[in-house]
Amino acid sequence: MGIHKIRFYSILTILFISTTVLSAQNRSVVIYQEGQVLFHDVRSVNLNRGSQEILMEGFSDTFDFGSVMVHFDGKLHDLRYSTTKPIGFWEQMDQLKGKEVYFSHHTGSSFKGTLISHTNGSILVRLEDGSHTLIPDYKTYTFNSPHFSVDKPKSGLALTLEPSKSGQQDVELTYLASGLNWGNEYVLILDENDKNASLNGWSMITNRTESDFNDLNVHLIAGSLNRASRPNRPNLQFEMALSSANRVSDSYSAKDVSAEVFGDMHLFTLPGTTSIKAGEQRRIPIIETEKVTTTKRYRYTSQDQNHEYALGGLVRIEYEVTNTEKNNLGKAIPTGVVKVYRMNGELPVLIGEDNISNVPKDGMISVTSGMAFDILIKENLISQTRISDKVYEQTSEIMIQNRKDEALEIEVERFLNPNQEIIRSGQPFESKSARNHTAKFNIPAGTDLTFQFTIRTSN
CATH class of the missing domain: 2.30.30.520 (SH3 type barrels.)
Structure with a gap:
């Protein structure tokens, strides 16, 4: 029997880590009033058995790597993030x-x-x-230059993962970023009698990053978000300015934007998907009300002043709108800027603007449009009396001159310290709060009104 040479071939099993580049396929975003952004990406991936690397692209240059959460059916072995700096x-x-x-x-x-x-x-x-x-x-x-181009920074998230089974499955990522801001602009147009007005509002979404975001499911959160302080991550800046544009989303109305209570905040969801390019601003309608009832008020704050002459420009003009269903509102109104117009025939004329904080349902929208021209104030401290070593009294006199062609009601408010009280007044003061006390006066057209009040301070 011949001797057969048997050759043994060693079989080397090599595990290749393949890299698949993936961009976002289904992306939702929650934008907070403070400028924080919460992204939720769902990316469909065809995975093989064994360890493999997936490179995901399409992240903002303000991406917060420390906030990344990954969910899929399997084990995550490694997570890396890198950003290439644009050419200067x-x-x-x-x-x-x-x-x-x-x-x-x-x-x-x-x-x-x-x-x-x-x-x-x-x-x-x-x-x-x-x-x-x-x-x-x-x-x-x-x-x-025809040869000039601005390169945007490219960023990628590399995941080394091992699925429980091969085949197509979703890899979900949740992470924070910044640079997508939203604020609100409102327009209150008063009629010529200052009794009724139309109120319209828009959410302004601004992309301050160098990244384009396409086909987003957008949610807006109204409410205060507390965040811990931490060192700022490096911020990549372009030396060349990028072009910007503004767009109005007029394909749907405020009725299409859904609003709901979300814990102690309010969540606004835009219909369909929205794309926001780098440097672009989008305007989304959130309030469209043709008629609301308004209340006009004149307010003066007493501050122990000594005026030689009666002065104008000291009395605030305020407009109040109750946020109720009876007044054709009754919904959460996020913080923003209110521009106030008054009709002059067919022409709306701007008479002022003011900031408002978040206004809940059944709350009050209060805006100050400016200072009254034809209402003059003269305030003087006319006496101070020491009652004891720890108690003294001071008497002030206020003269109000109404130079308008109509009668008006004016509120005089005085803020007191906890150790102070109004003991005498020509007109009774009502306590609006522990510190704020208000007296109301009706003054006919073209007349003056003078009154005194005494404050006692106990130390």
Whole structure:
């Protein structure tokens, strides 16, 4: 029997870690009033058995790596995040040497030529006629070139994971970022009698990042979010400004935006999906009310002043709108800016604007439009009396002059310290709070009213 040589081949099993690049497929975003953003990404992945690496792209440059939570059917072995820095302005200048460039000055002059060199912030250009010009301060010019492009930073999240089974499955990521801000703008248009008004409001969503966000399911959170302090992560900045644009989402009305109570906050959900490009601002309607009842008030705050003459511009003009269903509202109204207009025939004229805080259902919207021109105030401290070592009294006199062509009601408010009280007054003061005390006066057109009040202070 012959001897057969038997060759043993060692079988080396090699585990390859493959890398699959994935972009967002289903993305929801919750935008908070303080500028924080909560992303929820769902990405469908075809996974094999064994350990493998998946590279996910499409993250904001303000991505908070420490907040990432990953959920899928399997084990997560490793998680890494990297961002490539965009090319800067002077690096672009290096690449454009010997190429055609265009410069426009803010005065209107412009020229084009070939970029020769740059040094110490100055740029040397050879013009079309062969002469040369030196630009000492490029910031006063608008620059362009057919060879110019602004590279945005690229970021990726690398996950090394081992699924429980092979096949298609969803990998869900939840993480925080910043740079998507939302605020609110309201317009209150009063009729000529200051009795009724229309009220419209929009949520303004601004993308302050260098990233485009496409096909987002957008939710807005109204309420105060407390966050712990931490060192700021590096913020990548472009040396060249990106173009920005504003868009109005007029494909749906305020009725299409759903609102619901979410714990101690309020959640607003936009219909469908929304895309927000880098540097872009979107306007979303949230309130559309043709008629609300308004209350106009005049208020003056007494502050122990001594006026030689009666002065105007001291009395605030305030408008109040009750946020009730009876007044065609009755919904959560997020903090924002209210612009107040008054109709002059067919023309609405701006008469002021004010900030409002979050107003719940059945709360009060109160805005100050400005200071009254035709209501004059003269306030003087007329006497001070020491009653004892720890008690003294002071008497003030206020004269109110109504130079309007109509009668008015004015409220005089006085803020007191806990150790003070009003012991005498020509008109009774009502306590609105422990510190705020208010007296109301009806003053006919073209007349004056004078009254005194005494405050006792106990130390």
